[in-house]
Amino acid sequence: MGRMTELPTKGGFSFDLCTRNDMLLKNGLQMPPFRKTGTTIVGLVFQDGVVLGADTRATEGPIVADKNFEKIHFMAPNIYCCGAGTAADTEAVTDMVSSQLQLHRYATGRESRVVTALTLLKSHLFSYQGHVSAALVLGGFDVTGPHLHTVYPHGSTDTLPFATMGSGSLAAMSVFESKYREGLTREEGIELVAEAICAGIFNDLGSGSNVDVCVITEGKTEYLRNYQLPNPRTYISSKGYTFVKGQTEVLSTKITSIQPKVEAVEGGDAMEE
């Protein structure tokens, strides 16, 4: 055994390019902006399970990049996760843990538990030291009952009866703190979640468009995509727009014909050398 045994793969980022990135920034490079979700996401526990809610606006700075973005991600048939922060990070981390949970289900032969998803998420986020900017509201119903957790980008978690995250979290939390009580019915729970998301949609500029809701109970999950659409377009011109050819002003024209390329083919296949 002359060769050194291979080191086990290390988790976390490789920081090899940090010096080079610093140099580029000093020389005036503009880093491209991340697409953040702005966002209002909420979750609450009611008498039969959990209800999750989210708005549908994805922003790139002051511009709306997607007016109907899905922020409630599938983790397992009985577990869903709302994501706020950098869109790519929330997508990647929830997809990854969802796959890990499926493999775990096959290995154990059992339904996934919310604490499993929680542990997988928090250990991944902690190992990236907060660089993976994903703030999550994780909810589900397993053999031990209904569960609701929040996960922060640095890897800390909370277990709560009701939770809000994202730039609209304060607006949504004001609704929950006023109106939440234990033992809500399904209809009351959905209504409260929708009201909290609407508070975020109308009072926070980073959140907007529609309300998505997900209800998870024992043995049944209902993903209510676009549960409410409180923001229709207010005006559309009846005249419409036509774009005829030649609308772009042509100031001058110069035509250069392409010279045919003369190929000198010598004997033999170039690739063989």
Added chain:
Amino acid sequence: MALRGDWMYENNGGTCVAIAGIDYCVVAADTRLSVGYNILTRDHSKICSLADKVVLASSGFQGDIRALHKNLAARHLLYQHQHNKQMSCPAMGQLLSNTLYYKRFFPYYAFNVLGGLDNEGKGCVFTYDAVGSYERVGYSAQGSGSSLIMPVLDNQLKSPSPLLLPARDAVTPLSETEAVDLVKDVFASATERDIYTGDKLEIVVINASGIKREYLELRKD
């Protein structure tokens, strides 16, 4: 937002548009006032009536904008006392430019669009940068949604290229109702994609019979 002790400005967002027609001028602005991700009010006018035939719409830092409008209104009153007549739109255009350049080294954080009728009764629009560089144009948009709106106006109002000779008139041949319809549609579109634009649209139309005001509800999210 204001975390540094020496940062004197704040951007309150919003968008302003003006379109000049043959015998009218349309000036419009949304009524949302915001700071960061918060809305301060949904009902704040960015439009100031300076003279009979002159209307100014400004977006940017509302503290500076209030001061600027007050300054111009006072100067207009002085002009009326000294010359016994209202200021014309081109005259007000020059006054605004001078007022802005006066504060070249501590500027008004205001992005202005001046609209009205010139001495011949034709539509007149002037567009400004923050320190007073101005130009008479056929139409303009300023503010957070300006980069969303200008390309659409460029396409629809068929601005002749300034490179063509002889120079062609920039005012649009559209009727007043068509221009107002275009403004409403263009703001509804900007509201969809710009988080700082929305709530309500205030539309002011200036023509020979005076100044008329109209409102349109916009998305409130």
